Amino acid sequence: MWFEFLLVVALLELTPGPNMAWLATLTLDRGKSVGLQAVLGISLGFCLYLAAALAGLGVLMASNPRLLAVLRWLGVMFLFYMAIEPWWERAKQHEQVGTSAGAKRSLEAGRYIIQGLTLNIFNPKVALFYVTLLPRFVVEERGLVWAQSLWLGLIHIGVATGVHVAIVLAAGRLRPWLGEGRRGTELKIFFTVALVLIAVWLAWDGLGGQF
Structure with a gap:
């Protein structure tokens, strides 16, 4: 059972999604340290969903499809x-010339953690995992339900964080060759389009569920 769950989690996290595209784009654009800050925010989002599942809020979400629909549409908008934020931020940089480098770093650290957290709170893929998939691997006969749920959730967070850190480290290593000049711009365009396509797919999937 544990091996099956680990295999499902690995396949789920290795499937391309918003976290992968965003982390690769962010790391190529801003560097490895910023990418790792974003990973922290993403992991915090997982922890919040795990805490909600342990508190029994997963049952509430499962019985309220409208709540999941709201999360989906907020995720689409976010x-x-x-997708457009890196380009918008570049245009604003000239207006922030007077801001000290230390202040900029402090603001950015909190900013990317919050963005990673928000991205995963509004990620229906994460919500559905903790609401529908994780409970399927909990067997009452094997002991305390909350303890099993906690252990399974920690396995998921550990695997997901490992995958995300690997993406950031790989993008950070490639950044000197791919993150600058024409190739860097083309890659950023590619990942921007990827985020937009993921958003469109989530929107289309949400509309499909309403008919």
Whole structure:
């Protein structure tokens, strides 16, 4: 059972999604340290969903499809924002010349953690995992339900964080060759389009569920 769950989690996290596209784009654009800050925010989002599942809020979400629909549409809007934000930020940089480098770093650290957290709170893929998939691997006969749920959730967070850190480290290593000049711009365009396509797919999937 544990091996099956681990295999499902690995396949789920290795499937391309918003976290992968965003982390690769962010690391190529801003560097490895910023990418790792974003990973922290993403992991915090997982922890919040795990805490909600342990508190029994997963049952409430499962019985309220409208709540999941709201999360989906908020996620779609946030993905569109994340797609255009790097380009918008570049245009604003000239207006922030007077801001000290230390202040900029402090603001950015909290900013990317919050963005990673928000991206995953509004990520229906994460919500559905903790609401529908994780409970399927909990067997009452094997002991305390909350303890099993906690252990399974920690396995998921550990695997997901490992995958995300690997993406950031790989993008950070490639950044000197791919993150600058024409190739860097082309890659950023590619990942921007990827985020937009993921947002469109989530929107289309949500509309499909309403008919």
